[in-house]
């Protein structure tokens with residue numbers, strides 16, 4: 164194959180998704196692409212419209228290196244520019260300035276000559292990998308359970324090698340490489356001299372909330388709490404499929420005292436929290452990267468894997484940096500805070 168262009172990649176994504184990508188703006192204008200969706204919490208000025216396809220860049224530009232990224236950030240843009248990337252393929256929808264460090268996308272990406280594609284809802288539901296990773300094969304899939312759009316529910320039978328709740332956890336830990344993440348985290352803790360550092364994929368790893376590791380698994384109800392799955396939905400699902408013995412929640416987390424977990428326990432079902440959103444790069448973007456690698460063997464594919472750390476303030480940076488922070492705070496910022504405080508105090512009286 165000769166040279167690959169941005170347009171070639173967009174066309175390939177359109178084929179992979181069965182025609183869900185925006186390749187004809189006229190169809191969008193006519194409301195004919197159901198995957199062009201506006202996400203809004205009704206917070207003024209904060210809505211974003213997903214437009215699967217090319218967001219910024221020249222369709223005719225050559226592509227030698229692609230970066231696969233979950234959420235576009237200033238770190239991703241900087242890493243792309245520093246590693247010779249031509250095209251970023253982002254999963255989550257891109258909002259101007261929000262996904263580009265507070266500056267307009269066009270200025271930032273234009274400066275670095277980067278093209279960017281987004282592909283979110285248009286990619287969902289194309290493969291059964293989420294169920295597979297969690298150790299079951301779905302025999303029923305709903306995308307608007309209980310009439311709630313986007314309320315995804317799988318009902319699945321365990322895979323032969325998965326027999327217990329503990330097998331689900333071990334499988335996820337192994338596939339997500341949790342042991343290596345723990346080693347990296349421990350190395351960072353040692354290097355920083357701080358054992359209070361936390362990292363998402365370790366802190367939010369899979370765990371059993373109700374049940375023992377030895378408890379057998381046969382039929383799984385797999386839900387995504389952030390999509391609106393309620394305890395009433397759980398009641399209905401168990402009524403429709405009494406053989407369900409285990410509930411798995413993934414992508415978003417629920418705590419032990421969450422109503423869904425409490426209800427599952429009342430119903431005598433086990434409850435597992437599976438993969439968090441932080442490993443979606445592995446769940447969804449590894450399979451897509453493999454497609455692009457197969458279709459464009461001469462293009463280099465880089466996975467932009469995030470590692471987010473929580474570190475106590477007093478352990479962040481080094482002594483010199485903390486002296487800098489103290490000086491800026493004490494000389495410039497805090498005096499204004501106390502002035503403001505006095506003003507507020509005066510206003511209150």
Ligand SMILES: [Fe+2]
Pocket residue numbers: 254283287443447
């Ligand atoms: Fe996703």
Ligand SMILES: [Fe+2]
Pocket residue numbers: 255440443
């Ligand atoms: Fe996501």
